[in-house]
Amino acid sequence: MASQIKMAATTPSGSTLGARGAVSGGGASPSLAQRWKGSSNLIPALLFLGLFFLAPLIGLLLRGVLEPVPGLGNYAELFANSAYARVLLNTFSVAGLVTLFSLLLGFPLAWAITLVPRGWGRWVLNIVLLSMWTSLLARTYSWLVLLQASGVINKALMAMGIIDQPLEMVHNLTGVVIGMSYIMIPFIVLPLQATMQAIDPMILQAGSICGASPWTNFFRVFLPLCRPGLFSGGLMVFVMSLGYYVTPALLGGAQNMMLPEFIIQQVQSCLNWGLASAGAALLIFITLVLFYFYLKLQPESPVGASNTR
Amino acid sequence: MVLNKQLGAILFAGLLATATQAALAAESVNFVSWGGSTQEAQKQAWADPFSKASGITVVQDGPTDYGKLKAMVESGNVQWDVVDVEADFALRAAAEGLLEPLDFSVIQRDKIDPRFVSDHGVGSFFFSFVLGYNEGKLGAGKPQDWTALFDTKTYPGKRALYKWPSPGVLELALLADGVPADKLYPLDLDRAFKKLDTIKKDIVWWGGGAQSQQLLASGEVSMGQFWNGRIHALQEDGAPVGVSWKQNLVMADILVVPKGSKNKAAAMKFLANASSAKGQADFSNLTAYAPVNIDSVQRLDSVLAPNLPTAYAKDQITLDFAYWAKNGPAIATRWNEWLVK
Numbered sequence: 001m002a003s004q005i006k007m008a009a010t011t012p013s014g015s016t017l018g019a020r021g022a023v024s025g026g027g028a029s030p031s032l033a034q035r036w037k038g039s040s041n042l043i044p045a046l047l048f049l050g051l052f053f054l055a056p057l058i059g060l061l062l063r064g065v066l067e068p069v070p071g072l073g074n075y076a077e078l079f080a081n082s083a084y085a086r087v088l089l090n091t092f093s094v095a096g097l098v099t100l101f102s103l104l105l106g107f108p109l110a111w112a113i114t115l116v117p118r119g120w121g122r123w124v125l126n127i128v129l130l131s132m133w134t135s136l137l138a139r140t141y142s143w144l145v146l147l148q149a150s151g152v153i154n155k156a157l158m159a160m161g162i163i164d165q166p167l168e169m170v171h172n173l174t175g176v177v178i179g180m181s182y183i184m185i186p187f188i189v190l191p192l193q194a195t196m197q198a199i200d201p202m203i204l205q206a207g208s209i210c211g212a213s214p215w216t217n218f219f220r221v222f223l224p225l226c227r228p229g230l231f232s233g234g235l236m237v238f239v240m241s242l243g244y245y246v247t248p249a250l251l252g253g254a255q256n257m258m259l260p261e262f263i264i265q266q267v268q269s270c271l272n273w274g275l276a277s278a279g280a281a282l283l284i285f286i287t288l289v290l291f292y293f294y295l296k297l298q299p300e301s302p303v304g305a306s307n308t309r
Numbered sequence: 310m311v312l313n314k315q316l317g318a319i320l321f322a323g324l325l326a327t328a329t330q331a332a333l334a335a336e337s338v339n340f341v342s343w344g345g346s347t348q349e350a351q352k353q354a355w356a357d358p359f360s361k362a363s364g365i366t367v368v369q370d371g372p373t374d375y376g377k378l379k380a381m382v383e384s385g386n387v388q389w390d391v392v393d394v395e396a397d398f399a400l401r402a403a404a405e406g407l408l409e410p411l412d413f414s415v416i417q418r419d420k421i422d423p424r425f426v427s428d429h430g431v432g433s434f435f436f437s438f439v440l441g442y443n444e445g446k447l448g449a450g451k452p453q454d455w456t457a458l459f460d461t462k463t464y465p466g467k468r469a470l471y472k473w474p475s476p477g478v479l480e481l482a483l484l485a486d487g488v489p490a491d492k493l494y495p496l497d498l499d500r501a502f503k504k505l506d507t508i509k510k511d512i513v514w515w516g517g518g519a520q521s522q523q524l525l526a527s528g529e530v531s532m533g534q535f536w537n538g539r540i541h542a543l544q545e546d547g548a549p550v551g552v553s554w555k556q557n558l559v560m561a562d563i564l565v566v567p568k569g570s571k572n573k574a575a576a577m578k579f580l581a582n583a584s585s586a587k588g589q590a591d592f593s594n595l596t597a598y599a600p601v602n603i604d605s606v607q608r609l610d611s612v613l614a615p616n617l618p619t620a621y622a623k624d625q626i627t628l629d630f631a632y633w634a635k636n637g638p639a640i641a642t643r644w645n646e647w648l649v650k
Contacts, residue, residue: 083646
């Protein structure tokens with residue numbers, strides 16, 4: 001909802017700003033002073049983030065190169081050891097699979113919410129939100145109860161005679177992906193639904209009047225229009241999945257160890273904070289790189305637009 | 310004027326608050342443990358009677374977090390006075406200078422089982438890793454010892470093992486592979502991992518007591534390595550769960566005082582009380598974990614006593630905490646490599 005309003009608001013204000021710039025400066029872009037006008041309003045937020053986020057973060061990153069001895073020893077260990085490379089690979093494949101599945105499941109859901117009559121859509125959206133407000137631990141344990149060998153799903157399938165051996169759906173990659181995709185769906189649906197809501201149905205109509213088949217209309221018109229929502233939702237889910245701990249710890253097997261679990265092990269039981277900090281720095285670095293590509297690939301986002309201007 | 314008065318009142322209130330805090334701090338101990346029923350029993354058996362007798366308040370905090378402990382000691386702002394930690398960590402933390410030496414003029418060292426006391430820590434309780442199995446899953450044949458874990462032909466089903474690189478799993482693998490109990494250390498890691506490889510795909514790892522109980526009681530696993538207290542609790546609840554005590558592996562929790570604790574004197578008094586014959590026996594009777602005080606055994610509940618590690622001392626192997634304290638981090642690296650392979 002919020003991003004929908006923001007999007008609606010940025011487009012006109014952006015164009016007026018451009019127009020004003022053209023009038024006053026005579027050039028194509030507004031003057032620097034104008035673009036930074038009102039930036040002093042940022043100070044409280046910057047101060048807060050600087051003091052409570054940036055400063056500790058720098059302290060943490062410093063540990064990675066200072067402990068136990070100054071140098072890049074921790075990073076060398078992280079990359080040299082095949083086990084840690086494997087942990088990294090696990091982290092990425094889980095995050096990638098979770099993003100894929102939550103997009104595949106979230107897209108139709110967001111579409112349905114947009115299409116049903118307005119009052120109903122709000123109800124469905126509320127149900128999606130409600131699932132987010134329930135304790136994460138409770139939801140994860142519920143999946144355990146559903147998916148385990150003696151769980152509800154396996155018992156039902158066996159009673160129906162569809163399978164005669166219980167399916168292994170938990171304590172492995174399958175369990176992690178199922179549990180996490182479920183948790184991540186709201187983070188896809190919310191931005192995507194806002195984007196879809198803002199799409200003028202007339203555009204689609206115009207497409208079909210011009211002779212586009214329903215498939216062409218979907219792939220060439222609707223999907224590109226959804227891109228901002230798909231991108232921001234997908235990126236958010238991917239980045240959140242990289243740092244997820246509880247669900248993989250409970251639904252995964254130990255062989256599917258992900259980077260967060262490795263970091264916790266180093267912090268809490270091995271007390272090897274240098275190595276843990278190197279792992280954390282790696283996670284932050286990967287996130288930043290992804291964010292950079294996100295901005296690159298999405299010129300229609302407000303940030304991207306102001307960058308190109 | 311009015312402003313000045315207000316200011317004065319605020320200042321006075323502030324001073325008063327600091328003064329009361331100081332007064333409170335002098336008479337309180339911050340006790341940290343793992344939460345759940347164990348900490349509840351520690352409160353009932355140790356903290357409540359101790360507060361009543363001495364007037365020292367015991368504040369319950371938790372859960373134990375080694376990272377937090379280290380951060381507190383490093384920053385010099387130590388909020389914890391008595392912490393319940395694992396035995397190998399107690400020795401490692403002492404070596405790293407994170408702990409206060411204990412005052413054995415207050416704590417009675419000669420009454421504590423020497424396995425569970427050192428200069429920087431006194432036993433909280435001890436327990437055994439035992440072989441637990443689900444009778445409904447296995448039928449007539451009852452597994453006898455750790456070799457059964459690796460015999461998936463005779464005893465089909467998944468195996469539950471403790472997931473952290475800490476004392477227990479490697480030892481039981483070596484015992485099952487035929488290593489005599491007195492030749493366990495130094496651990497032959499290659500041999501242990503090779504043995505574990507034979508059942509790797511059948512292992513379900515558990516990270517906490519509740520999870521282990523859920524796995525066994527539901528039949529998700531047919532057998533595994535469990536904390537004896539958790540098996541006992543399942544049996545009390547009427548779950549079809551059996552146990553073999555053969556070569557039970559002893560592990561302990563140790564109470565330590567972080568370096569720079571603000572209430573050291575009170576903490577020592579608390580430790581003296583917790584490790585006393587009565588404190589230890591009361592705690593055991595509540596939890597089915599075993600007392601570290603040698604005089605506690607005769608105080609144990611007669612129904613419960615046969616279910617405690619103290620009753621199976623004959624066929625018992627005490628894990629080498631000192632070995633793990635020294636080699637733990639290196640073993641953890643090997644462990645992770647093997648795990649994700």
